[in-house]
Amino acid sequence: MLTGKWLDIGPTTQIQPGSARTLPVAGGDEIAVFHTMRGEFYALVNKCPHKAGPLSEGIVHGDTVSCPLHNWRISLRTGEAQGDDKGCTPTIPMKVDAGRMFLLREAVIGPVAQNGVAA
C-alpha cells in the first residue's frame, strides 16, 4: 500500500464514464484523470509520449486511450504506449473512496521536479 498524503479532487460523478477531465498543476504538468466504461479511475500526466498530445481528449477504450493527435494507444494503467510505439507517460497513483477521488499528493510534484522548477 502506498503511503502519503491523499489529495481530495472531488466526487467521481464529475467525470463521465468513458471520458477524462483535466487538472492543471501550478508550475507543473497538467494531469488527466480518466474514468473508464468499467468504472475504474486513472491519473496520468496529460501528455502523449509521442508529441505531447492531450490524452484527456482521446477516445477511451477498455483501459487504454487513443491520443487525439496521431492515434497512439496509451495504457491508462502503466502510461506505456501500446503496439509498436515506444514511450511512456508518467502515471499518478490515485484511489477512490466513498465516491470521492484522491491523488497521491507526493506524486503531483514529480513533473515539476522534472521541469526543474522545484529544487
Place this chain on the structure above:
Amino acid sequence: MNADTGFAAASALKERLVVIGNGMAGCRAVEEVLARDPERYAITIFGSEPRVNYNRIMLSPVLAGEKTFDEIVINGPEWYADNAITLVSGDPVTAIDTAARTVTSASGRVEPYDRLLLATGSDPFIIPVPGHDLPGVVTFRDLDDVDKMLAAAESGGHAVVIGGGLLGLEAAHGLSLRGMSVSVVHLMPTLMERQLDEAAGWLLRQELERRGQTILTGANTKAILEADGCVAGVELEDGTRIKADIVVMAVGIRPATALAKAAGLAVERGIMVDDHMVTSDPAVLAVGECVQHRGACYGLVAPLWDMCRSLAAYLTDAPQGYEGSVTSTKLKVSGIDLFSAGDFSGGEGAEDIVLRDAARGVYKRVVLRDNKVVGAVLYGDTADGSWYFDLLKKGEDVSPIREALIFGQAFAQGGGALADPNAAVAALPDDAEICGCNGVSKGQVVGCINAGAHSLDAVRSTCKASASCGSCTGLVERLLAVTLGAEVESGPKPMCKCTSFTHDDVRRNIVEKGLRAMPQVMQELHWTTPEGCSSCRPALNFYLLCAWPGEYEDDQKSRFVNERLHANIQKDGTYSVVPRMWGGLTNPRELRAIADVVEKYDAPMVKVTGGQRLDIFGIKKEDLPAVWADLNAAGMVSGHAYGKSLRTVKTCVGSEWCRFGTQDSTGLGVKIERMTWGSWMPHKFKIAVSGCPRNCAEATIKDFGVVCVDSGYELHIGGNGGIHVRATDLLTKVATEEEAMEMCAAFIQLYREDAHYLERTAPWVERKGVDWVRAQLLDDPEAVGKLARRFSYSQKFSQDDPWAARVAGERRDLHAHLAQVRPLYLETV
C-alpha cells in the same frame, strides 16, 4: 428482542472464543473450527440481528417470493445448542477493550475473550443526497430490509431502485414480481458495469425492459423527494422526476469497521489482516466482508469460505495461509442467465474471443492474456461458466484448445479441438447444416464452390449460404479454403476487423432489421469484439444516425475529439474556431465580434480559409464556451469546420456585382447553406456556387457544385481538391433555383444513405459509377422528391447550433478543469 442461549458455565475451562457477527462468515468460521477441533473453544457469538444464522444471499429469492425465511436458515437454534455455543442475538457489541480482552454489548453485557473474531460484514452505502433519511428509503442487507420492502409492495405502487448492480437488480426483480412498477436508476452507462461489458449489459437491459422495468442509465440522483413526511419520488441531476412509494438504495457496500477502528486496530478500507486473518492485535482475528487482505476487500461469499478455512486452520494450530481469491458472479434473477469472472477490461496483450448467437440471444466472451484465460462474460448460455472459471483459476495454457474454447467444454474436449480448424470442417458430413437461415448443407456449399463460386460473395449469391445473418461466414470461408486450397478469391473487404460484414451489408441490415442501437447491431451481426473499435464505432454511430433521424441518440463517446468539442484540435492541444459565414458573406458586426474574440483571448493567428471563412487559432478548451458565447451574441453559429458534415458553401459575387454574372450565385449559395448546414455526412462535404462558367468559386472541385449559366444551373458532383484532384461530373442541368436546391438535397441524401463512412463523394462516385448516381436521381421522377424530403426531415433534428447548447451549459465537464492543483513545494514555503 434479544436472546441468550447460555452455555458459559459448562465450558469454563476452555479457551474463550468470542465472535462478533452472527452472519455468513462468522458462523462458517465457527463451523470450520468445530470441524477441526470441537472441544477446544468455549464459543460465544454476538449478533445485532435478532435471529439465527441464515443465508444472506438467499434474501433475493425471499423477496421474490421463491423461498421463505425458514428455508434459508443455515444454522437453527439446535446447532447452537448441540455445539454448546452461546448466541447473544439482537444485542450488538458496542466496544472492544483489547487491553482487558473484553467486549461490551449494547445491553451492557461484558464478555471476556482469549480470542476475538470480528465478522461484522458490511454496511450498505447511502448516498448523502437530500432526503436520504426519509421513511421509505431502505437498503437491501438483512431480513428487516426485506420485510420493509414486502410491506411497501403490499399496496403496489412505484419503486425506485438506486443502483443497477447485482443487489439493485435483484431487488428490482423481487419488487416487480411482487407487483410494483419498478424503475432502476444507475449512474453508469452499463448495468452491472463491474461484472459486464457493454454488450452483455445491453442484452440484460433489453430483457429487463421487456419485463416492464424502467432502466435509466447515466442517471445521477440529485435528491429524494418528500410528501407528508414520507418518500414520494426521486429527482435526477438532469431534472427528471420519478414517482416512488419506496426507494431502495443499492449503490454499494462499505466494510463495517467502526468497532475495530474505535478499538485501535489497523484499518484502511477494511480491517487489515494477514494471511491467517490476524489483525494488528494478535488476539483479534477478522474474517468476511469487513476485512482487507493484501489490499483487496470482497463482496461475495466464495472468498469468505477460503478465508474461514485459513482462519480455522490457524486457530487449531495447523496454519495454512490464505492467498486471496478470484471471484465470479451470477445474477439470481429467474430466467436470466448471466455469468462473469475475472478481468475483461482489455488492455495490454489481452485477446478477446467472442461468440454471438443473435437468434438465441447468446453472447459469450472469453479474455485471454499470454494464452491463459483471465476473464469471461457469458449471457444467455452460462453452461460453461464454471469451466472457464476453473481454467482461469488454474491459469492453464489454453493454446491447444484455443480454436474451440469459445464453443464450450463439451466441444473443446470432445475432439472439436483439432489442431487445424479446417480439418474439423472437412470432417463434417455432407448433410451437416452450414447456413441455418437459408437451410444450406455442407454438400450444397461444396457443390456450388466446385461449380465455380470461388469467393465468399460468389457463394452467397449462388447457394445463399451466409447471405442472410452472416453468422456462418467463418464456416463458409473454411469450406472455401478446404475445397479450393489457395485459390480462394478474397471478397469485398469487411468493415473492420470486428466483423465479416462489409459496410454495405451493415447499412442494409440496419435498415432491414430495424437495428436501432449500437450494441444491437453488434449482437445481431455477430461482431467478434465486445465493444467494437475506434474504426467501426464512429461509422456505426453515423449509420444509425442516418437511418433513424430523431430517434437514435448520438453517442458522443464514439466521436473523435473535434466532433465532441465542436472545434479543431491543433498540434499544441489548443483549438481553432471557425464561425459560419453563410455563403462566405459577412458584415461589420460579425467582423467586430471576431476581432474582439481574437484580442480578448489573445489568439495568436487569424486566417482566411480556402472555404471563405475566418479561422481563429490557439483557443484553449476551457475558453471555447466563452468564445462561442461572444460569437453567438453577434449572430454567428458553429461553422462545423471540424466535422464529417457540411463544411462550407463557397460562392462568387455573381450577377449582383460581376459583369459576367448570369444568376445570383451568392444568394443561391446562402440558401443552400441554410438548407444543408448541420447535417452529418459520411465524410466532410463542400459545396460551391459560381455565377458563370468562369467558375471563380471553383465549383468543379467540390462535392456538389453549381455553375450558373444564362438558361439555368449546371449541377456537378463528386469533385475533390487535395492529393488526388478530381474534377466533377456533370449530373444534370435545371432551370430554377428551387430545382437546383432540391437536387442538391437529394444528392446529399443519396450520399448519406449509400456511401461508406469516411468515403468522400469523389471515390464514392467512382466506385458506384456516375451512371448509377444519375440513374438513382433521374430515372424515377419521384426519386429526387423522396430523397430531398428524407433529407429535410433529418435536418429537423440536426440544425441546432451545438455551440449555443454548450454556451447554455451543456457538457460543462468537457471544457472545465476539475480543479487547480498546487504542487507540494509551493505549500511548504
